[in-house]
Amino acid sequence: MPRDTAHEPLLAQHHSQQHSPSNNVFTITVDDLAPLTDPTNPKLPRDLGGIEEICKALKVDPKLGLNSDEAFGSSSSHGRSDQPKFVARSEAFGRNVLPTVESASFWSLVKQAYDDRTLILLSIAAVVSLGVSIYEDYGPHHDPDEPRVGWVEGVAILAAVAAVVFTNAINDYQKERQFRKLNAKKEDRCVKLLRDGREQEINVKEVQVGDVLLMEPGDLLAVDGVILKSHNITCDESSATGESDAMKKDNQERCYVISGSKVLDGSGSMLVTAVGTNSFFGKTMMAMREDTPDETPLQIKLDHLAEAIAKLGMAAAVAMLFTLVVKYFVQQALSSEDMPSGAEIFSDMVKIVIQAITIVVVAVPEGLPMAVTLALAYATTQMLKDNNLVRVLSACETMGNATTVCSDKTGTLTQNKMTVVEGTLSLKSFSFMDGAKTWRTEVKDSVAEIVIEGIALNSSAFEDKDEKGNLAFVGSKTESALLGFIKSMGASYSTLRADIKLAKVYPFSSAKKTMSCIVESPQGKEPYRLYVKGASEIVI
Secondary structure, eight states: OOOOOTTSOHHHHHHTTSOOHHHHTSSOOHHHHGGGGOSSSOOOGGGGTOHHHHHHHTTOBTTTBBOTTOOOTTOTTTTOTTSOSSHHHHHHHOOSOOOOOOOOOHHHHHHHHHOOHHHHHHHHHHHHHHHHHHHHHHSTTOOTTSOSOTHHHHHHHHHHHHHHHHHHHHHHHHHHHHHHHHHHHHTOOEEEEEETTEEEEEEGGGOOTTOEEEEOTTOBOOSEEEEEEEEEEEEEOHHHHOOOSOEEEOSSSSOEEOTTOEEEEEEEEEEEEEOGGGSHHHHHHHHHOOSSOOOOHHHHHHHHHHHHHHHHHHHHHHHHHHHHHHHHHHHHHHOSSOOOOHHHHHHHHHHHHHHHHHHHHHHOOTHHHHHHHHHHHHHHHHHHTTTOOOSSTHHHHHHHTOSOOOOOSTTTTSOOOOOOOEEEETTEEEEHHHHHHHHHHHSOHHHHHHHHHHHHHSOOOEEEEOTTSOEEEESOHHHHHHHHHHHHTTOOHHHHHHHSOEEEEEOOOTTTOEEEEEEEOSSSSSSEEEEEEEOHHHHO
């Protein structure tokens, strides 16, 4: 029987005509997902069958996130821990990294260093001088009593040119290596997402298409996606689209989120649909990519200084050339000796030209900008050993002129770790953690459960492993301290969050100074319960 395909999801119709990537592992392609985050004419998820169909095509459960041990087909690497994760997914949708700019080879840097008019002129003059000297030393008119050392001058000049060229090339090569290390560190940061059914913090380069990314105020998004859950999310997309107005996001009509934007307010989660060069920010960066880094203000000033000195050196060289030529012919005219031959005059003129060019070479301070670049690259690398990352090289010059440094306390002079040391709950006060354990035994269980439940649910912080493999709370330091407090009481925030359903969340903002959440009452006596935390003058 013929069937009506007018109302079939677009995704299903599209793939009845095309082969899907990675041997039919995923029933959706990069080209299918691209229109979802097109700022000029975004396609809504319902045009691809809805969020559920997209998640099914990407083989992800939006409530659990991706499975780190996912394997498709009869791959021989299934279950092997030594194999990289998400191989098929990365092949189908790419990785969240931009291709590195191909490094200039050492010989190309040598060619670049030699591409200087002064050095080329000096080389030509040296070759001519060498040819003339060899002719004079080994020609028929050479005096047998004179040593054949005329070639030394030309060879010495060529050796000096080679030394300058190779020194500049070696310095440029080392500088490029230093900057590559710095840029790699600058782009290294972590994001929070849902994977393997729990909240985790991973490197931004490991984010995959299909990941469920968690969003909080201050997050700088490195991927494209669509909103799964939004609690008043507002994004600043000015750096990506030029629109200065804050954009509100939801999971309906305004569901697309583009990379390069910043979360201003609210919280929620998004489904990653494009990473790396397929994302909006990645495409922009690839189009704007330049081979040469921007010069710092000091380097620009030094370039101007070098150019001014070079002009003075050139003027002095021209004046000297004119003076020496006039002097030479005047001396020959006043001399009682016979006029020298044409070969001798040519040889003398070459020597005069070499002297003039030498003045230009000595006068031009080409090493000034290069010395500053090398010093900055070396200094930033050394600072990195003290966990001090310099993202913009010109900041070194700014700090070099600073007379007073004003530093914040949290995270700079302290460890940026907070703990609950004092409180009053249910008319019972306590000081330090020992007093808190006593408080737990003095209040009713129902009251303690409500307090613990409110702390666990009305929070966006979570526990994950740090760089050393130790468990640590990630998120707001105040919320982390409160979660640590209920953990010391023997409560598990993750269990409470899994058992109780959130109906609505009002994220914290500096304007209202509070965070609230509405949950479905577990006992069922009242349909909903509201938990509020924030500044005391606002809450009370």
